[in-house]
Amino acid sequence: MPSTRLRSPLVLGRVTVTALGLAAVADLLALWAGTGVYRAAGDLAAGAGPLGGSLSPRAHRADLVYSVAGGLQSAALLGCGVVFVIWLYRVRVNAEVFDPDGHSKARAWAIAGWVVPIASLWYPRRVILDVWDASDPAGGRPRHGLINLWWALWLLSVNVGRLMADLYDSADSAADFRHAAQQMMAADAVDLMAAALAIRLVLRLTRMQEQKALTRPVFAPPLG
Template sequence: MPTPRPVPVPGTYLRSPIGLGRATVSLLGLVIATDLFAVYADLVLYDVTGDLMNGATGGAATGRLDDAETLNSVAGGVQSVALLLCVIVYLCWFWRVRANAGVFAPQAQSMKPGWAIGGWFVPIVSLWYPRRITRDIWDASSPVGARRSYVLVNAWWTLWLLSLLGDRLGTVDYGKADAADQMHSGAYQSMISDGLDIAAGVLAILLVLRLTRMQNEKALAGPGAAPVGV
């Protein structure tokens, strides 16, 4: 006897996540590129402050430090712009795949649709709500009867939280920096944070590609009762 397909919630319909998925992947790639630039800027500052700690003095050393701090400021600026653009598009994609998940398997969604956006911004709950919603979307988007694994989801979320923690520690350390050794330590913390962010970004790309593909394939394989929009 064939397995009955879930009944869509009245008034909802599927919409293709492919366009938003591609845009999100592109912007995640841009964020990774700016993080790589930031790592280079951190390395420059780390090298300069290391020389100052070893006794380098004079106008040349001061000029190198000024240049390194300027480079770090530029890197921080482009990182912020890229991240803002990525967040906007990523949330649009996330809302889209959450809406589709509500059509595929409404009973599998443990949270209301509004949390797909609000869950990222509400303090405390933002530490686990987005991951929970992503798992619900994953369950709804998986082929019927397929074995489910959350390795990718869990790895991405762990690295994301670690990158946030590293960024916070690096920001506090650098913000207090008024000597070469403190700036040296702050640059090291920033390199670690940016490296974690790059790793989290790579896994985020894989997650977006996987969920987008799963939803597209499930929509194409399903009955024509729920039309796929553009």
């Protein structure tokens, strides 16, 4: 059986919140860049200037800025994802100390649940729900509204975002680019809301574990 001992999640929690904040900033940058594409494509679609005229460099610049913003957004999401999973594994181990029998998924699913097809649709949420319940200082049956809303927005952001990115890449007219940029901006807004809720989730769950560790004696189960 893997080692099970209580370790403070405070430092990892702060690092994770910082990473989520950077991801949110990247979402805001993508939203701003998306407005540039939307306006430039709108002007082209309305015939404000010929495709080869003075408006074309503006449209190209808008597309370039949007591509750079998208790259930064992807990098921020990747880095944030790595840090979030490390934090989640830490609080999952702590929760096993609090309540060894209160988990429906093995601790390995705190990592594997994000990458295994199909399971990634609900395993991470289940892991977090179990950790949340085990970490509640008051005991009983805590509410799961924050987790459920965050998870719904996360799934929507990931799946819709992929579809909208394909829509943008396949656009071949000003009207298509304008429509795709509008849809991408909506997906970025959902991702921004998911990041904000994730920050709240990390802060609350980290604080819950700290409070439970300080107010109740916790003994790790024997190894064997």
